[in-house]
Amino acid sequence: MAAIFITPQLAQRLERAEAQHLARQVETYAELYPGQRARTIAIAGGMAALTIGAFGRKLNHVTGFGLGASASLDELAALEAAYAAHGLATEIDVCPYADAEALKLLAARGYSVNAFSNTYIKSLDDAGAAFHPASGVEIVHVTAENAAEFFNACVAGFSVQMQQRPLALLEALARIAMARSDTRLYLAIVDGNVAGSAGLGLIEPEGTAVAHLYIASTLPAYRGRGIQQALLQARLLDAQREGFALASITARPSNVSARNALRAGFELAYTKSTFVRPLHNAVQG
Structure with missing residues (x-):
């Protein structure tokens, strides 16, 4: 099987799918556990998931950030405040095809990299x-x-x-x-x-x-x-x-x-x- 050539368009497709997957997890959780204030927030072309602090990053992180859209400092600060209200740091997964402006925005807000994840395709x-x-x-x-x-x-x-x-x-x-x-x-x-x-x-x-x-x-x-x-x-x-x-x-x-x-x-x-x-x-x- 020939290797799949990864283009920015394919990366956007994969990131949209992962953002949709995360959103459906949160939406389903909200239906199963009403009253938990679980919700999603669209930001910079991606999706932020917020559930409860005890769940950690698994259902409380951002994916698809910086693909096809941008965010302001104020929007990012508001997202950070939302996570802080749950007792959580803000964790944002960024793929290599994200816009350079997204990286500048994260740098301006004092973000640093603490982990990596791989996307595999077939x-x-x-x-x-x-x-x-x-x-x-x-x-x-x-x-x-x-x-x-x-x-x-x-x-x-x-x-x-x-x-x-x-x-x-x-x-x-x-x-x-x-x-x-x-x-x-x-x-x-x-x-x-x-x-x-x-x-x-x-x-x-x-x-x-x-x-x-x-x-x-x-x-x-x-x-x-x-x-x-x-x-x-x-x-x-x-x-x-x-x-x-x-x-x-x-x-x-x-x-x-x-x-x-x-x-x-x-x-x-x-x-x-x-x-x-x-x-x-x-x-x-």
């Missing part, structure tokens, strides 16, 4: 040829009958990670995925037991479709047995059958999700920098 033209499920792994779709199994497996899989997250966040993420109309959910079955779970977001922002693979986890007893590869390939096939030509995954560099994506034939599109303005700076203005 053409679905050859997804069928790449489908080789692990021996002994059965992939099934989640329905009303096995929804509770998905919820339990999703939470349990993410509960045992190097970076521990609050149980309330893990439960919220599982319920959000289950409630989204644009998401298909999957279970991996080994010897009649649930071994892993995953989701596929079929996202069509402004007519540019991207199949976004997310919320994948494996139960500790089944790790190292090809569970995630089987879940990846099943989702790629489904996306291809739905007419999607491009799939994406977002992951921190060198983590398990990143390695699984590369093994499944994804390629690195670009690395995004996470710009952060500390909370005490936001309070001081």
Whole structure:
């Protein structure tokens, strides 16, 4: 398979899809948990997510910043104040194709880079040829009958990670995925037991479709047995059958999700920098 050439237009397509994915997470959370003041804010061509402070950056960050639009110092200061009201620093993910003016704006407000994330992509033209499920792994779709199994497996899989997250966040993420109309959910079955779970977001922002693979986890007893590869390939096939030509995954560099994506034939599109303005700076203005 020939490498995909990344253009500014393709980067904008991927960033719009990720912003749409984040917005739908927040919107669904607001529907499931009314009264939490969860909301999204459009800024500089991107999307800011605000939920509750205990969730950290997972549902409280900005993506797509600086692509196709600009922001003022006042708009950015207002966003910082909104995050500060939740007890959070402002975290903004910026892709390499963002406008230079966006970087100047962040510099003027005292931001610095503290982390990176990778966007991986795969053409679905050859997804069928790449489908080789692990021996002994059965992939099934989640329905009303096995929804509770998905919820339990999703939470349990993410509960045992190097970076521990609050149980309330893990439960919220599982319920959000289950409630989204644009998401298909999957279970991996080994010897009649649930071994892993995953989701596929079929996202069509402004007519540019991207199949976004997310919320994948494996139960500790089944790790190292090809569970995630089987879940990846099943989702790629489904996306291809739905007419999607491009799939994406977002992951921190060198983590398990990143390695699984590369093994499944994804390629690195670009690395995004996470710009952060500390909370005490936001309070001081």
